[in-house]
Amino acid sequence: MLEDPKAAKVRGVAKLVKKDARLETGLFLLEGPQGFREALDRPKLILEAFATEEALARHPELFTKAKNARVDVKLVIESVLAALSDTNTPQGVVAVCHQFDVSLDDVIASKPKLIALLSQIRDPGNAGTVLRAADAAGADAVIFSSGSVDIYNPKVVRSTTGSMFHLPFVVDVEIASVVEALKAAGIQILAADSSGVELPSLSSELAKPTAWLFGNEAWGFEPEVLALADKTVAVPIYGAAESLNLATAASVCLYSSAFAQNATTS
Numbered sequence: 001m002l003e004d005p006k007a008a009k010v011r012g013v014a015k016l017v018k019k020d021a022r023l024e025t026g027l028f029l030l031e032g033p034q035g036f037r038e039a040l041d042r043p044k045l046i047l048e049a050f051a052t053e054e055a056l057a058r059h060p061e062l063f064t065k066a067k068n069a070r071v072d073v074k075l076v077i078e079s080v081l082a083a084l085s086d087t088n089t090p091q092g093v094v095a096v097c098h099q100f101d102v103s104l105d106d107v108i109a110s111k112p113k114l115i116a117l118l119s120q121i122r123d124p125g126n127a128g129t130v131l132r133a134a135d136a137a138g139a140d141a142v143i144f145s146s147g148s149v150d151i152y153n154p155k156v157v158r159s160t161t162g163s164m165f166h167l168p169f170v171v172d173v174e175i176a177s178v179v180e181a182l183k184a185a186g187i188q189i190l191a192a193d194s195s196g197v198e199l200p201s202l203s204s205e206l207a208k209p210t211a212w213l214f215g216n217e218a219w220g221f222e223p224e225v226l227a228l229a230d231k232t233v234a235v236p237i238y239g240a241a242e243s244l245n246l247a248t249a250a251s252v253c254l255y256s257s258a259f260a261q262n263a264t265t266s
Contacts, residue, residue: 001075005083007018013050017086019150026099029084030154032091033059034068038162039097043069047096050076050084055092062093071095086154099152102168104143104178108185110168113139114257115187115211116250119175119225120147121142123217127151128159129216129247134166134246135163137254138262143170143178143211175213179228182211189213189229193220194243197234199256205231206260212253248261 002010015021016029027047030039033055039046040062049066051073056063066073076084079180084094116134120126127149131142144151151157151171157164170178179189188205191213213229215221226232235249244252 003077003079005079007080010080010083013094014084015177016096017154019153022099022150022152027096028099028157029154030086030095030097030157031087031093031154032158033062033093035157035160035162035165036093036095037062037225038165039095040065040069040071042165043071044225045097045100046071047098048083049073049093049095051093051152052076052078052081054078056177058092087158101151101171102141104170104173104181107141107143107168107170108181110140111185112187113209113261114254115182116137116142116254117145117175117178117182117211117213118143118148119191119213120216121145121214121246122149123246124149124153124155126144126158126217126246128161128164130155130161130250131156131167131169132163133247133251133254135160135166136252139167139258141168141170143173145175146172148172158205160251175225176228179211179213183230185209187211188231190253191215191221191226191229191232192235193226193232195233196234198236199233199253200236201258202231202233204260205256206257207263210257212250212257214246214250214253 081090134142187209235252
């Protein structure tokens with residue numbers, strides 16, 4: 001059992017909360033039982049894990065699954081787990097995982113029908129929640145542009161609640177080149193922006209292979225990025241709210257396409 005929060009092993013793992021350490025090692029931290037549960041379906045991604053005795057007692061089936069998957073789980077005391085965690089209230093388990101983003105070519109080769117394309121999304125919670133919504137809507141991939149938050153940021157990882165293990169994602173790509181490649185593959189680009197046509201007016205267009213383009217939380221799209229889209233689409237507001245936050249609007253857009261695409265295949 002690890003009992004010293006200042007041990008070299010602990011300090012080495014804790015460094016992964018920093019982007020530079022993640023870039024150098026190709027590893028990232030995964031916190032919490034839900035994310036760990038999803039990761040165990042891809043056990044080769046897990047380098048090692050750390051858990052408290054309380055967590056083992058609370059989630060016995062989870063650690064039985066880890067044992068069966070031959071994932072090394074080291075027992076630690078609470079103070080050690082706190083040193084490894086990026087949260088004020090650790091959830092009892094932290095895993096070190098290999099990064100596993102894919103290339104844009106891999107995504108296009110899979111003949112996707114629905115993609116979330118994030119342009120300079122900076123908020124970790126928004127990024128993770130959009131990925132989670134894309135997973136729930138049955139999207140085929142999520143693409144993060146250069147200038148977006150690091151998907152391996154612990155806050156992003158937590159906010160995906162394990163969905164990052166369910167669908168491929170691409171990171172650090174230039175928007176113009178992505179759009180060009182997607183269009184060449186027959187995928188329309190719809191930009192979600194309040195200046196566009198209202199979403200309900202699209203009807204059958206939503207059934208086409210689509211990449212939804214979402215802009216920065218604060219300033220939206222730069223004009224040259226918005227100009228890349230085939231069409232600009234607005235989520236109408238029928239009540240008194242001033243606006244929708246990014247993650248909510250993205251969920252509406254992705255599900256609108258999912259409804260249309262699944263209706264044509266059922």
